[in-house]
Amino acid sequence: MRRGKQPPIPVFIIALCCAGLITCASNSTKKQHKKTEIHMTDPPRQNDEAQKLARELKRKGISDERVLTAIGNIPRHSFIDEQLSAYAYQDRPLPIESGQTISQPFTVAWQTELLQLKPGEKVLEIGTGSGYQAAVLCEMEAEVYSIERYYNLYQTAKETLNKLGYYPNLFFGDGFEGLPEHAPFDKILITAAPEKIPEKLLQQLRVGGWMVVPLGGRTGQKMTVIRRISDNEFKESEHGDFIFVPMQKGTSE
Ligand code: SAH
Numbered sequence: 001m002r003r004g005k006q007p008p009i010p011v012f013i014i015a016l017c018c019a020g021l022i023t024c025a026s027n028s029t030k031k032q033h034k035k036t037e038i039h040m041t042d043p044p045r046q047n048d049e050a051q052k053l054a055r056e057l058k059r060k061g062i063s064d065e066r067v068l069t070a071i072g073n074i075p076r077h078s079f080i081d082e083q084l085s086a087y088a089y090q091d092r093p094l095p096i097e098s099g100q101t102i103s104q105p106f107t108v109a110w111q112t113e114l115l116q117l118k119p120g121e122k123v124l125e126i127g128t129g130s131g132y133q134a135a136v137l138c139e140m141e142a143e144v145y146s147i148e149r150y151y152n153l154y155q156t157a158k159e160t161l162n163k164l165g166y167y168p169n170l171f172f173g174d175g176f177e178g179l180p181e182h183a184p185f186d187k188i189l190i191t192a193a194p195e196k197i198p199e200k201l202l203q204q205l206r207v208g209g210w211m212v213v214p215l216g217g218r219t220g221q222k223m224t225v226i227r228r229i230s231d232n233e234f235k236e237s238e239h240g241d242f243i244f245v246p247m248q249k250g251t252s253e
Contacts, residue, residue, distance in 0.1 A: 049089035050074060053105055056091055062109040064116075070139035071109055076102075078160055079130035098150045098252070100245055102130040103191060107242060109136075114212045114225055114239060115187045117142050124182075124204070126175035126247065127191035131157030134168045137189075144168035145182055147175045149251045174251055178204045185209060192247035193221045207231065214244045 054072035062068060077088035079102055084094050093101040111133075117123060119141035128134055128148035134157065137144045146168055148154040154172040161168060171179065175190070176198050184206035190198070190213040197215065205211055205228045214221035223239040 047073075047075075050076065053089045053091065057106055057109045060091070060106055062106070062113055064109075064113045066117075066140055067109050067112045067136070070112070070136045071105060073139055074132065074135050075164065076105070076132060078164060079132040079135075079157075096130045097152055097156065100129055100150070100153060102132050103244075108133050110223070110240070111189055111191070111212050112136055112140065114223070115189055115210075117187060121186040122182075122184075123187040123189060124179060124185040124201075125189045125191060126178075126198075126201070128157045128170060129153060129191065131161045131166075131170075133189070133191055134170070135161060135164065135166050138166040138168055142187075145171070145179055145185070147171045147173050147179065149174055149248065151251070151253045172251065174249060175247065176200060176249055180204060187211070188213075190214065190247065191244070193218075193244035194247040197226065198247075202226065202228070202234065214242050218246060219243075 051072040053076070054068040057071060058068055077085045080088055080094050080096065087094055091105050093104045093107075096102050115123065117137070117140045120143065122143045123137055123145070125134055125137060125144065125146040128146040130153070134144055134146045148157065148170070151172050154170060158170050161170070169182075175192070176194075178198075178201045180200075183204035185204055186206060186209045188201055188205055188209075188211040190201070190211065193214045193216060195217055197213065201211065207228050207230055210225055210227040213224050213226065215224045216222055220241055220243050223242055225237050225239060227235045229235055
């Protein structure tokens with residue numbers, strides 16, 4: 001499924017073990033939503049598996065039915081290498097190209113639940129990665145913007161999402177800069193871990209909006225929600241411990 005040279009299976013198995021340790025995330029009103037035909041052409045087995053995964057996340061504490069419906073609709077196997085498809089519907093992160101990971105489904109669901117997205121809200125995701133989290137945001141009927149710092153991931157995510165009928169606004173660039181030309185955003189979701197709150201992103205939040213960000217160093221982060229109360233006033237709350245890949249400055253071609 002993925003382009004580029006495919007490492008031999010043992011490399012994948014090692015990478016898989018590493019991804020178990022690093023939970024990267026272990027998340028235009030021009031039709032961004034999934035076309036219904038996709039469900040009909042998808043083999044029923046995969047849809048059943050996605051729905052089974054959604055039920056597992058519900059048991060683990062995800063309560064937002066819209067988030068669970070989104071997870072149950074998305075063919076997660078489409079976002080990973082074919083060699084890993086046997087693991088696609090397990091609640092675990094998996095390796096993707098460039099040493100990054102597709103987030104653990106629970107983490108994706110948890111971050112999305114914290115966003116409390118309403119249809120039509122404008123959301124900025126930092127760290128497109130595989131594109132899976134962006135698909136969840138599209139399923140939630142948000143107006144989605146997403147930035148990725150690796151060109152190959154940006155390109156592959158775009159192809160995967162478009163093939164499935166999702167059309168978020170994708171950008172290759174440094175997420176620390178945000179997208180000032182498209183600001184303000186109702187919500188900002190960061191799916192890699194910055195050590196400190198990215199100041200420029202805070203400024204791109206509308207007053208009344210909020211950011212969900214795993215905040216901290218390489219050994220672990222606190223899932224943090226930062227609400228913009230007024231131009232200069234922000235309020236923080238913490239929502240559990242996670243381990244994400246680091247948010248890195250600059251881009252990589
Ligand atoms: N949301 C992704 C998870 C990706 S892992 C998914 O659903 O698959 C985190 C991603 O953040 C990686 O792809 C990494 O390359 C990206 N990233 C890290 N620092 C970044 C930055 N400064 N700007 C944009 N993307 C960044």
